[in-house]
Amino acid sequence: MPVTTTEGLHVAIIMDGNGRWAVARGLPRIAGHKRGADVVHDIVAGAPAAGVSALTIFAFSTENWRRPKKEVDYILHLFVKTVEVWMPELVAQHVRVRIIGDRMGLSARVQGAISAIESRTAQECGLHLNVALNYGGRAEILFAAQSFAADCVAGRTQSAALDEQAFQRYLWLGDEKAPDIVVRTGAEQRISNFLLWELAYAELFFVDTLWPDFTVATLSGIVDEYRTRRRRFGGL
């Protein structure tokens, strides 16, 4: 029987610094993205042993379309290729993969890869891996508000029925518990439109390590420090 890891931590990661990692080595920026994808592979494999049961990773933002087309195309191509190559291994590891973001704004090829990995892993009961792709926190909240309004108009619900829990179910992350930890690598200290609703009470970790240099040991160190923090949620 696979180990069910639903009791662990939810860690959200803003995987930043791929470009700088590559440029520092005289490589094209896309080499940093390639290496970054390999790191995702290692972190997914090591997360359950580090006490993590859900991992939500920022792969491509709604703002990243502002980059040169060549880089955007490469990142999306890398997503499709990575899904293809890792699918059997993810299934063997019992990882349940979901993609959060505005999928309608992605090509048919990327949407096909999303459907394939989600349906292939939907019944898995190990690590929850949520990949934020064409994701923006404001877009997510807007989409939820529109979906709720549509349900009201159709008579499926009414405004008085909306509380925080009900609203959360309209978000792309749905019923996943809120992240306990958010890590941003790459020495920047900002949220960059990631999980604006869900991070309300997350513990923040900003690390200088560039994403391609991130390891399971770095993750374990963060989890250890998290365990020393006291979360008050507004109480005493």
Ligand code: IPE
């Ligand atoms: C993060 O690395 C990956 C994406 C945003 C897709 P960057 O590409 O932002 O790397 P830096 O910040 O330029 O070093």
Ligand code: IPE
């Ligand atoms: C955030 O990184 C988005 C992802 C990691 C996918 P960026 O590199 O795009 O963020 P900014 O532009 O420095 O805020």
Ligand code: MG
């Ligand atoms: Mg960056």
